[in-house]
Amino acid sequence: MISLIGFSGLILSFIFNVIVIVSYYYKINQRFNHIFYLALYCSLFFMCLSFFALMFAYISSDFSNFNVFQNSHSSKPLLYKITGTWGNHEGSMLLWLLIMSLYNVFFSFNITLEDHVRKLTIVFQSFLYLCFSLFVILTSNPFLVNSIDSNEGLGLNPILQDPALAIHPPVLYIGYVGFSLILSLALAGLILNQLDNLWIQVIKRWAMFCWLMLTGGIALGSYWAYYELGWGGWWFWDPVENVSLMPWITGLALVHSLMITKQEQLLKRWVVFLSILCFSLSILGTFLVRSGILTSVHSFAADASRGIFILILFLTITGFSFIIFILKSPHSNKQINLLFINKTSALIINNIVMLIACITILLGTIYPIIIEVLTNKRMSVGAPYYNSTVLPILLPGFLIMSIAPMLSWQSNKLDKIKNYIYILIVTSILTLLITYLTKFNIWGFTGTILGLWIIAASLLSILHNCLKYKFKKFFIYNNALIAHMGVGIMIIGITFSSIFQTKNNFTIQTGEIVNSGQYSLQLKNLKIEEKNNFQELLGIFLLHKKNEFLTTIKSSKRYYYVSKVITTEAGIYHDWFQDFYLVLGNEKNNKWSITIYHNPLVSFIWIGVMIMIFSGMVGIFKR
């Protein structure tokens, strides 16, 4: 019953989007104007109906729905029943449609743009919606009826039963899918030849919002990987991670380019190109992840219908967009004025660098697939490849970031250069001191010095602004600089946590104490707890630093009854400057093996991301 309602909602929403497009083409009659918006709201209404029907099926554990049967279990906590709605392919594609529809309706409230540009954008968004809706209906229907009568489901993958991962997909999707609106806006602007200031003002806000959400989504996923996988790290250059990083980088380039277009009124072609690229990469990522082609070409060949459908979608949407781009893109008669070094050329260099980094990541991700197809041999392109290609390529970008505040917009004269040079020298000496005191490592040195440079230069620039504007609208004048400080803090966090991480293995008995650095750790006791859907082996440890009691750390292993999977729950003691990260291993002769990681400055990464997101939000709301 509930599946029927859900499916009807899906179909009706599809039909109403067709009505949106049709009514646009018969716009001569004024009456159709109302139908246009009415159909748009109806499509959202039925999409919501469809989505909440599925959610209701999950909450009520309605196992007559095949999707619920496959991915849920009645013993699951309520929170994970709700979030289980998007914890699987079909449900997450339904979420994708819902977000697409939401964007369309929220955008229709925008009154800044001229009426015909807004309407054409909505039409393109509806068209994109139709494409993906067709995909869901034909290949990934979440409302299939279960052919066997069952009163229990197969359960959700235990490592997904986690608060961070429960909200990770919606946040990530608000980013990914939001780029569809950016694409629609770009196409509408191109076709109507209306790439004016208003258009830039509007696309800038939406692009910033999508990009921030994508940032938040990736950060959540990476934080989840940090504490849930128990591998001690937070970024693994996994293909799935790479795929999310590609639209993120182009989005970053887009957000920055929109900044120059404000100043220079040029580079519109480039902005449009990036807008198209962002959503194209989102679809390409969806194809790579959902088709199963990343795991192996053979698993793709086993069930190719979905993969081929997304591939066709990708080719159609990207192809169509780029053809329009080639035919309609504005040819500016004014040549762009590239000075040797000013803010504009610095931003352009950064754009190029980011794009090359993105291409490299794409190459590394699809290269094994190409090789497997051609030679039938499997190969890996892993972290070492990206570390030795992407990082050196990004270096000049970071270097420019650190000198950016002293550049000016119009000329290549340097502003108040003396102060900057003093402060760069001071930070360099500071870095040399730090490296002298710790173990020298060329990457560690480079990362630290770049991070400190960026922070110092931004701080100095903020100081100059404060002297000039006297704290008036502090966040409005300085939000870009604050964001860059966030990046600097993040770079330092990344550098320290990845280069100066230490890992030690111990075996420990109840009551025994092991020493690791300044810390000593005692295994107080081990106990087994029975929970609703899992059994937990809980190790309770007492952490001391120089004989001073700090905290109790709980590190555990969970056995999930339904899926018969064991997961590790790392115990983490967060300090501002160091994370003490503890993983409980296996037992042998009454002794437990434990792994202790010291992750220095890992908190800086999350702080940096939060600063970036905060100042991005300020950027959206400022006029």
Next chain:
Amino acid sequence: MNLHLSSNKLVLIIFNLLILLFSTIALSDEAIDDKVKKITSNLRCMTCQNQTIYDSDADFSKNIRQIVRQKLIDNQSEKEIINFLVARYGEYIVFTPQFNRRNIFLWIFPFLIFALSFVFFIFRLKKNPTKQ
């Protein structure tokens, strides 16, 4: 005279520094543990999902770590060990793509476009002479 002496001293200091440098290089033979870490961080645990053998706690990884350690004690070079494992498990096991003819594109392409766009940028600068 005084000058002569100081330049002599300088030579002495440089000489000392060189000796120091060479001795540290000679003595910097990493401990076996560090070598095992270096090698296994580049190997894929075949029974896990995108995890390195160094980080993994799976039986497969423990096994390989043991093999790598044994081979290091037997004085085999890093290259020999990697070649042995690739012959046994296929190229899939190493995370760093090998630098051979087939992978040349993978390694060269990023730096090639980097260099090309840099050249392009310089040329664009020349076309637009600096104006104040």
